[in-house]
Amino acid sequence: MSPDPLKTERAGSALQTYTLTCAACATTTMLATPLYAYLDSANIVMLFLLTVLGVAVKLGRNAAVLASLLSVLCFDIFFVPPRFSLAVSDIQYVVTFFVMLVTALTTTHFTSVLRQRAQEALRREQQTQALYLLAKQLAGVLQLEQVVEISASFIRTQLVAQAVVLLPDEGRHTLSPVPFGAPLPVEMHLARVAFDSGRFVRSDEVMGMGLAAFYFPLKAPMRMRGVLAVAFPAEAEAPGDATLSLLEALSSLIAVALERLHYVEVAQATEVRMLTERLRSSILSALSHDLRTPLTAMVGLADSLFLVKPTLAPAALETAQALHEQADRLASLVGNLLDMARLNAGEVRLRREWQLLEEVVGASLKLLGGALSKHRIRVILPPDLPLLEFDAVLIERVLCNLLENAAKYAPEGSTIELRAAVRDGHVDVAVLDEGPGFPMLRKAELFNMFVRGEAVSGKPGTGLGLAICKAIIEAHGGEIDVENRPEGGARVYFRLPLGVPPSIEEELP
């Protein structure tokens, strides 16, 4: 039972209702007076009862009670002898009055109950209609603000109350109201309780303070989406069960709408990311193909000059060799740039597999081949080194870059050492040389792109090597750093997490 809005309405027009009631009784009296001569008094009573019935149907219980009393009074004064006085000559009329009053009041009671039921049914139907309309509107909504606006205006028009929707932030730590219309002060603590517990919370104490007193959790199938806070006007009666269950239904509609919006957003973001990724990788692969094809032709064509018959002059062959080398350098620069672009995009797919470090070291040394021929290479790996999980192609690249760097800067004939050691949950891999070492003043910049150890250097290089190493190692969850050895020379080392290698079933002998 929640007749509050209607009651308010009725209170406003009470005076009008009572005036109408009085007028109805007066009219009946006036109509009956000329008929007095022709009608039996019992029939005049009937006229008054008809009036009471009419009033009960049209104007409600209170008016009908008044009409009952007025009717008895009018009947007594105007139609019971002695007329125009309250006095009654025949005592029989007391029975008439009594029966008339009881009949009138009983009619009033039943009529008004019926009327109330009819009104309630009508109101329910209206609310159901409105809720249905709301559901339809919410189903088509594409923006958060619209959800809030539609729900708030539903509550305003259907329940004459104010509402605000509170949504959690990314981390679901705090709730904040979605700005819409007049701000409604809320008790955050109560909202939090509703959000965390998933239960409806009400507090009649805060209602007097002008704060929202009702907090409905917005519980969607997947998770809690927020809180709906509702405040009824202070002068209104407390809302009944019907109103609260309507609000609960509304809350679940809002929750579902919010969840739907969330997934729409997720789907859109995924699509945008996919498109961006596809675009980027297609640009990179097109670029890589378009640059590599002419470079391949240049390297090969330069080489093929050596096969020309009759053999070209030594100067021409020297030029051919230089062409080959320059094209090679260009190719490695392009390779580095494309790698860096891929790594920088942050979405290098690591093909992590459990590897033997020894094997990747061996492959790197073989790959470098001639580049290391002028140095002594010493590899010191612990014999019990466990399997490590990494992308072999990328780690091979790191090792090649570090070894190549060492060979480039350390004097010919010196020793380049590659060592690995296991240390508290990590494996440290270091490349040590006997060169001039790194300029430690600019250590922080060494791993930046296009920064080279020596500012003015005759050595070929692009300054991308260490930056690529850093990006690769960090993608593996490791770290890389450089230092100068106390005995002279540089030490570049990287550290990879050990992980838990998979077991290998022992072979049956």
Added chain:
Amino acid sequence: MSAPAKVLLIEDEKQIRRFVRVAVEEEGCQVIEAETLARGLIEAGTRQPDLLILDLGLPDGNGIDLIRELRTWSDVPILILSARTQEDDKIEALDAGADDYLTKPFGVGELRARVRAVLRRRSRSPDSASPRIEFGSVVVDLSLRSVQRRGENMHLTPIEYRLLSVLISHPGKVMTQRHLLREVWGPSHVDRSHYLRVYVGHLRQKLEDDPTQPQHFLTETGVGYRFQP
């Protein structure tokens, strides 16, 4: 001297075709050129080449499909030209039946060495049914299941021996991890690449002079292994 070997070159880039032709002709081969996959397939059928050099990045289709198609009726050696970033394509092509690959850009020297190696294997393979295989200081006798290094018998476990026999039966050919795992451990083990690494490590320990810088059991990083006699 027998008739020169025929090499079919399928490559869309004219300048690359030009220098590859010069390099391959220097090896005493006759070169047939094709610009597209469709043309290449026809030439492969009609000219019966002894070697196929195939660029994986052709505009008119997927070179891997050509390899699969070709492998249904021919075992001609296939050498792939690919970019470094096409690791997956490379593996797929090798799994489909390609023999070896060259990464762009490559020099003429490298190309000639590969062509020579493939052709040498081809000329030798029909009559080299000998069960005795020698490499470095190692002698393997497949009929006796014996492995000797510097005249001493080496003990290999059954899996080590199986891996060794798969590797040495395809000298020079790049074998993918997947292929080796399937051949040696069976189809249920194709995802356990660490088994392969550990056992190749064992072979190197037992048969290489310097296991850290192997000369015979070579790693093709990210792809697989190659046995180099």
